[in-house]
Amino acid sequence: MKSKLRPGEIVAIATLALLAVAAIAPGLLSTLDPLGIDPGQAFRPPSAGHWFGTDESGRDIYTRVIHGARASLIIGVVATVIGIGLALLLGVAAGIGGRGTDFALTRVSEVLFALPGLLLALVFIAIAGPGIATSTIAVGLATAPGYARIIRSQVRAIRGAPYVEAAIVLGRAPGHRLTRTILPNAIAPVFVLATLGVGQAIVWASSLSYLGLGAVPPAAEWGAMLAAGRTYIGTAWWMTVFPGIAIVLAAGAATALGRSLQNRTRQVNR
């Protein structure tokens, strides 16, 4: 990967870096309290004092958007990690298992595929109850079948490759072949997909919060802020537009980066 960064990639990386700063040290970007109420300042449009305006309780929207980055990024990354972890278990089991195991696991993931991902997440929340933790797990669960299918086919293909046979001839035990030869080769394309997946997970997590199933209203979370601003969309557009832009930027930057990673690994493989 020696070729130069393209302008689009620079923008994506800069956006993600800014979001990372906001998530790790929001105090650097805004000194106000995201939960501080000031009823006298309610529904102020964007101005020099309040760049993104204020909400119905007079809280600074800019500060809340900055602080919301942490929740969104953590949910996005953790949900993806959960999804890929689960997918690894399922995909590898189906990939190296016998015909029966493969058949059973493939049918299960096909059933899960039949349901839209978000619906799957809703079912899980209906059982486990709303909240940030459950919505994160729910998004992770919903993305797992897609990754599992890719890992399974990768493992299947690599399992029969001549270089795995060469490892058998060298007297390698099955466990050694799996961890040293099959997995590293199977996982590389999944990492690229995961970068793409983070963007989607951020959107899904925000959607759940918007529906009131994730973060609960006073908390500074983009989806929850959208939900709160919806009531006032006719009078106070800034309450919904700025959190919305934040979601689009975060998801867009993660997706753009994932795509360019995908193209680059493809070029390297050629």
Next chain:
Amino acid sequence: MTDTSASILSPAVARGTPVLDVQNLRVRFGRGPQVVDGISFELTAGECLGIVGESGSGKSVTARSLIGLAGTGAHVETDHLRLGERSLVGLRPATWRGIRGRKIGFILQDALSSLDPLRPVGREIADALRLHTRLSPAARGVRVQELLTAVGMPEPHLRARQRSGELSGGLRQRALIASAIALNPPVLIADEPTTALDATVQAQVLELLAQLTASGTGLLLISHDLAVVKQLADRVAVMRAGRIVETGSTAEILEAPQHDYTRSLIAAVPTGRPRGERLSVSSSPVLPATTGALGTQTRPHEPPVAPEQHPVLDAQRLTKVFRTPDRSLMRAVDDVSLTLHPGRTLGLVGESGSGKTTVARLLLALETPDHGTVTLHGEPWSPLPESARRHRRRQMGAIYQDPSASFDPRLTVEQILTDAAGNGSGGTRQHRTRVAELLDSVGLASRTRDSRPAHLSGGQRQRVAIARALAPRPGIIICDEPVSALDVTVQAQVLDLLNDLQQEFGISYLFISHDLGVVGHMSDSLLVMRGGRIVERGDTEAVFRSPAHEYTSRLLAAAPRL
């Protein structure tokens, strides 16, 4: 040939008239060096000119430049390029389309990828007629049948309706030749037309090309193998690094080669060369050897261990049955017994589909035989469960036909060899010395240790594969077509290397190849396999001198030799 096919095949040019004249052809890509650096030749009707050289010598680029398909970014310059009376300098793409197929036919090495897999071959051949003639569809069908008959296709009515994937390699190559000669072009260019084919099929295709030149076509035959070119060519041009280093009549080139490179090409042909004679001109990196006449080196071949010792590998009555996609049973290996003695080489020769590779996989215990047993060093091998076999696997190594697919694409040469050498024991330094030792014994520079095999040349890659097979210090190496993907000159070096390593370490080889010449040069004794069965076995010299089975005689007759 029948009268009708003769009239079909003869182009309307009198013998001896110049049909192709190339003066000072130069090709380079982008700002790169000259890939073809000023070559000139002439071809007359009914003549065959052979261009010989190794991969990268520029022979294929030359061929492609002559039909205006040198590739994107190619700068083709020439003082003079004439096809019959017509100059081909600076033609537009549309004009080229009128010339390709009609004036120059082109036959490629890989017929499978040159024919559309989704269309019947008859339709493919008819295409040339549809584009360049005014024949009616019915007349085109008749002509396609004539062409297929002329190239010796059995049951042409049936074959014309089959797709290229349903035909065997030889029939596919015939279909391709039929499409190339459909319009009676006065010039035919064949780029490695038989390299992917079995010996007996190769002989048939060469025979067909000979008929074409006899009927007046000018043939430009391109190959890395002098033995193939010799069968057909009236004149030979030896090409190296974009230049023609030597040219002359075939007899002159073979009997009195002037250039060192021509000599090394002649020396590299293994057919009929006794065991122990060196094929490559470069000196061995492993052992000092006495230098003989003409730069080839000879060394008496002595098996390091007496043959009456116990066999290292013994297979008794192996049978393996596979279920084919249409649910019928196929005996891939049928009652095969073989014995490998310490420090000796057992050759296994057969054409594609004869079951050679399945035998290798049974011996390596990658497949379990349905009947029969394999014994390794006097102890049971094939009947054991894999867990009991695993610790003895390091006694047997393997070298595969396609080395690039047999390496983990993530690993460097050093990582591959370290992994193969050690069971995790020994420090980093010990590993580094072992890797250096291995690279040295296969004649690779130590800087290759950090490269990935994908970035090495075919010959270097096969050396890495040999180093990997050597790494666990095995007593036996199963070589499955180890040189069939290599040029003759590189093949010569690899064969010499294998022989040197056998002398040094006393390794026993099972040497599998479709090429009787190669197997004959390498083996002490020989098995000939056909349709899953061993049809002939014996001492290599004895089999070559007086083959007992009719099939062995046919293989012997088909093997190109100098």
